[in-house]
Amino acid sequence: MVWLLRLAARNVFRNTRRSLLTTATVLLGTAMLTVALSFVGGLLGGLMSGVAATAGEVRIVTPEYELREALMPLDANIAPVEPVLEAVRARGYAAHPFLSSGVTATVGEDIGEVFCQVVGSDPSYYAEVLDLDERLVAGRLIEAERGESLLGLALAEDLGAEVGDELVVLGQTQDGSMSPVKTTVVGVVDVGNIISNRQAFMSLAELQWMIDLEGGALQVYVDSGADIGGAREVAQDLAQDPALAGLTIQAWNERDTFRQIYDLSRTIHFVLAGGIVFITALGVLNTMMMSVLERTGEVGVLRAMGMKGPSVVFMFVVEGLGIGLVGSVLGLALGTPVALYLQRHGIEIGQDVANKVAVPVNSTFYADLTPEIAVSAFLLGLLIAALGALVPALRATSIQPVDAMRSHR
Amino acid sequence: MLLKLDRVGKRYPMGGGHVDALKDVSLEIQAGEFLAFAGPSGSGKTTLLNLVGCLDTPSSGSIQLDGQDLGRMSRGQLGQLRAARIGFVFQSFNLIPVLSALENVEVALRLGGLPADLDRCEQALVDVGLKEQLHKRPNQMSGGQQQRVAIARALVKQPALVIADEPTANLDSHNGEAVLDLMRALNEDKGATFLFSTHDSIVLDRVRRTVWLRDGVVQKIEP
Numbered sequence: 001m002v003w004l005l006r007l008a009a010r011n012v013f014r015n016t017r018r019s020l021l022t023t024a025t026v027l028l029g030t031a032m033l034t035v036a037l038s039f040v041g042g043l044l045g046g047l048m049s050g051v052a053a054t055a056g057e058v059r060i061v062t063p064e065y066e067l068r069e070a071l072m073p074l075d076a077n078i079a080p081v082e083p084v085l086e087a088v089r090a091r092g093y094a095a096h097p098f099l100s101s102g103v104t105a106t107v108g109e110d111i112g113e114v115f116c117q118v119v120g121s122d123p124s125y126y127a128e129v130l131d132l133d134e135r136l137v138a139g140r141l142i143e144a145e146r147g148e149s150l151l152g153l154a155l156a157e158d159l160g161a162e163v164g165d166e167l168v169v170l171g172q173t174q175d176g177s178m179s180p181v182k183t184t185v186v187g188v189v190d191v192g193n194i195i196s197n198r199q200a201f202m203s204l205a206e207l208q209w210m211i212d213l214e215g216g217a218l219q220v221y222v223d224s225g226a227d228i229g230g231a232r233e234v235a236q237d238l239a240q241d242p243a244l245a246g247l248t249i250q251a252w253n254e255r256d257t258f259r260q261i262y263d264l265s266r267t268i269h270f271v272l273a274g275g276i277v278f279i280t281a282l283g284v285l286n287t288m289m290m291s292v293l294e295r296t297g298e299v300g301v302l303r304a305m306g307m308k309g310p311s312v313v314f315m316f317v318v319e320g321l322g323i324g325l326v327g328s329v330l331g332l333a334l335g336t337p338v339a340l341y342l343q344r345h346g347i348e349i350g351q352d353v354a355n356k357v358a359v360p361v362n363s364t365f366y367a368d369l370t371p372e373i374a375v376s377a378f379l380l381g382l383l384i385a386a387l388g389a390l391v392p393a394l395r396a397t398s399i400q401p402v403d404a405m406r407s408h409r
Numbered sequence: 410m411l412l413k414l415d416r417v418g419k420r421y422p423m424g425g426g427h428v429d430a431l432k433d434v435s436l437e438i439q440a441g442e443f444l445a446f447a448g449p450s451g452s453g454k455t456t457l458l459n460l461v462g463c464l465d466t467p468s469s470g471s472i473q474l475d476g477q478d479l480g481r482m483s484r485g486q487l488g489q490l491r492a493a494r495i496g497f498v499f500q501s502f503n504l505i506p507v508l509s510a511l512e513n514v515e516v517a518l519r520l521g522g523l524p525a526d527l528d529r530c531e532q533a534l535v536d537v538g539l540k541e542q543l544h545k546r547p548n549q550m551s552g553g554q555q556q557r558v559a560i561a562r563a564l565v566k567q568p569a570l571v572i573a574d575e576p577t578a579n580l581d582s583h584n585g586e587a588v589l590d591l592m593r594a595l596n597e598d599k600g601a602t603f604l605f606s607t608h609d610s611i612v613l614d615r616v617r618r619t620v621w622l623r624d625g626v627v628q629k630i631e632p
Contacts, residue, residue: 003519010507301503304464305562306492306520401464401491 004311008318015291022287022320022385023327029280030331030381031338034369036272037377038339039347042368044265051261052228052252054129054196056098056221058235059250060084065218066248074101074174078247079216087243093224093234096125097217099207103171105200107161107185114158118149118169118200120207121221126150129223132189132201139163139187145205149183152197153190161185169200173212181210228252273376277384284388288320292392296399304401316393317386324385328378335377342367411569411602412438412461417470419456419625430456431625433470438604440569443596445605445612448622455574457622458606462495462572463487475569492521496563496601500575502555504547510534510558511543514565521566533565534558537591553584560592564601573605577612585611 012019061069064076078084081097088095099120104113126132126141132150133141142148149167151159161167165185173179183202191197208214224234231251238249252258292299299312346366419431431453438444438461446454459465460472463479466487472479474494479487496517504513514530534543537557547555556576563571573592577585593615596603605612613619621628 003515003525007505007508007516014507297499297501297503298505301497301499302505302516302520303488304462304491304497305517306488306522308488401497402459 004315005318008315009322011291011315011319012322015294018287018291019323022284022323022388023330025280025283025287025388026324026327026381026385027331027334029276029283029384030328030377031335032276032280033273033377033380034332034335034374035338035342035367036276037269037373038367038369039342039365040265040268040272041370041373042343042366044261044268045368046366048252048258048261048265049228052231052258055252056096056219057224057228057231057252058093058222058238059252059255060088060220060222060238060244060247061218061250063246063248066250072100072102074172074211074213074218077174077211077213077216077218078220079213081217081220082215083243084220084247087241088220088222088238091237091241093222093238094124094128096121096129096221096223097204098125098219098221099204099211099213099217101171101207101211103169103200105155105159106168106170107159107165114155116155116158116198116200118171118202118207118210120202120204122204125221126201129221130191130196132191135189135191137188137190139185141187142201142203143186145203146209147183147206148186148203149206150187150189150201151185152199152201153188154194154197155200156185156188158198161188163187167200169210171210173210175212177212179210179212181206273380277380277387281384281387284320284324284385285391288316288389288392289395291319292316292396292399295396299396299399300401303399309397312396312399313390313393316396317389320385320389320393321382324382324389327385328381331381332374332378336369336374339367339369339373343369410437411440411442411475412436413473414461415471415473417457417460417467417472419453419460419465420468429625431460431467434622434625434627435470436620436627436630438602440602441596441600442618443593443603443616444618444620445607445616446620446622447606447608447613448628449608451624452622453625454606454608454622456625457620458572458574458604461604462497462570463491464572493566494569496566496568496571498556498559498563498571498573498576500578502547502552502559502579504555504558504562506547509544509546510539510550510561513547513558514562517562517565523566530561530565533561536564536595537561551584552580553587556580556584556588557591560588560595564595564599567599567601569602571601571603573603575607575609576605577607577609582611585609589615 062076062078065073068076085095085097100117103116103118105116137153142150151161163185167183167185169181171179231253235249235251238244253262343366346364348364414434414436417431417434420427420429446457448454460467467480511530514533515525518525531543537560539557542550542554576588580588589611592603595601619631
């Protein structure tokens with residue numbers, strides 16, 4: 001076995017130009033994997049963090065609300081919500097009551113019907129979670145307990161609304177009765193994504209009045225202040241609280257919508273990595289196949305002298321892995337600075353583009369190079385070499401001793 | 410008797426039909442012979458060499474090596490028999506270019522399942538006149554020297570039979586004669602059986618017996 005390893009190692013240096021070409025292929029594949037996986041990981045991770053932050057790292061709802069969530073059931077609420085908020089805060093987490101409802105909105109004397117969603121929450125949710133104070137385009141944040149509203153940029157444009165205008169929204173109570181609300185537009189915000197920019201933001205009390213839900217909320221958003229990766233632990237901790245018994249407590253990644261994003265993220269990773277591995281492995285296969293064909297006579301002699309098929313495969317795959325090892329290390333060395341640059345500086349897509357995306361995203365996409373990604377890229381580099389060498393190696397096992405007789409004839 | 414061929418035939422598929430490369434060949438070869446299969450291209454001499462060297466199996470008839478019927482052996486058993494008892498010398502040498510002469514000879518012992526005895530390998534190279542070339546690689550040696558390494562590689566495991574396919578075809582006449590004289594000396598000194606496939610007069614002048622083939626049929630055996 002050791003002598004076969006020695007032979008395979010020497011074969012690496014047999015045709016320097018071809019080995020360099022194979023090394024360059026693996027190098028390119030590993031570097032592409034490092035950069036691409038870091039970038040996609042950062043992009044989707046940032047996306048999920050953004051969505052999870054705005055929609056609650058953990059949320060608390062009634063079981064009925066979870067069942068009929070798509071219908072936005074106003075009667076499946078938590079009332080009163082204050083004991084729930086207190087229980088969550090007692091465990092050291094931030095808690096925000098949340099209400100939302102579909103309405104038609106009108107500004108001024110003209111009767112226009114613009115369908116939109118109106119959101120009601122406490123000032124800390126708007127300031128600390130949505131960062132609306134930094135996203136003001138005009139005016140100010142809501143200060144009064146009732147009678148004031150903020151408009152998302154797209155909604156303000158649709159309505160032709162400006163700061164100081166009177167906004168009338170026509171919603172409904174939890175029992176289905178029509179319920180109008182009149183407020184003054186005190187500010188316009190650019191939240192950074194098309195869904196939030198088509199929303200109106202009001203105080204919790206305003207929405208509670210509209211829905212006829214005094215002291216209640218549809219959801220409670222919980223924010224631990226830590227990494228969203230620990231959301232399940234936070235949810236498990238909250239589930240032990242007797243004050244929250246009977247309510248559904250869900251980490252963001254336990255909710256269907258986010259699970260779909262998470263699954264999509266994994267699929268994109270898999271397809272991307274698989275595509276790069278496949279294409280670069282074809283390059284390795286090409287050069288290794290040339291190597292096998294060139295050595296037909298030699299392999300034939302080894303077979304004639306008693307070398308068995310598995311030993312032939314071993315010899316070529318080890319040769320490929322030797323080249324792959326060098327290529328992977330160099331590929332990682334090349335890809336890491338690029339990924340780190342993208343992690344630091346990112347790629348600017350522009351606010352206009354970000355505003356058209358249906359989920360909260362930054363206008364700059366950043367890479368996220370983790371140790372797991374670096375190790376994955378390195379191992380996939382080796383896989384590229386192994387896969388690329390395997391097919392030619394199997395081809396080599398089909399070389400029969402008589403081929404040595406016929407070679408060079 | 411080392412080899413006995415009884416009505417051996419070999420048929421290859423070709424196009425929609427087939428071609429008979431060998432037809433009803435019967436032969437007996439004794440241990441220690443120095444024998445050539447000769448004839449024009451397409452006469453079946455290489456096919457016959459492949460069959461007696463356990464590199465291929467006959468379509469009809471039987472071949473016995475030391476009383477063992479090769480036709481009853483699996484491909485794996487034939488491989489083991491080859492590794493243990495048969496040495497090969499090829500027209501194009503087919504040495505492993507990344508290994509030295511000594512290491513090329515060592516490979517034959519390892520693949521033959523024998524201990525990698527470097528003294529034995531060195532002696533095999535000394536026997537073929539390459540005492541000074543032990544650590545040279547094939548590209549540092551002449552064609553004649555490379556063929557000598559191939560001969561040492563074939564003989565180091567002391568095989569019952571050495572198969573040599575056109576061993577002088579890639580050598581000039583001087584080197585061809587030297588290599589053949591060496592083989593003849595090794596045949597006489599060590600008693601190894603040599604079977605050649607050739608149409609080279611250098612070989613034909615030195616073998617003790619020649620089996621002439623034409624169109625897959627034995628035409629005559631000299632003497």
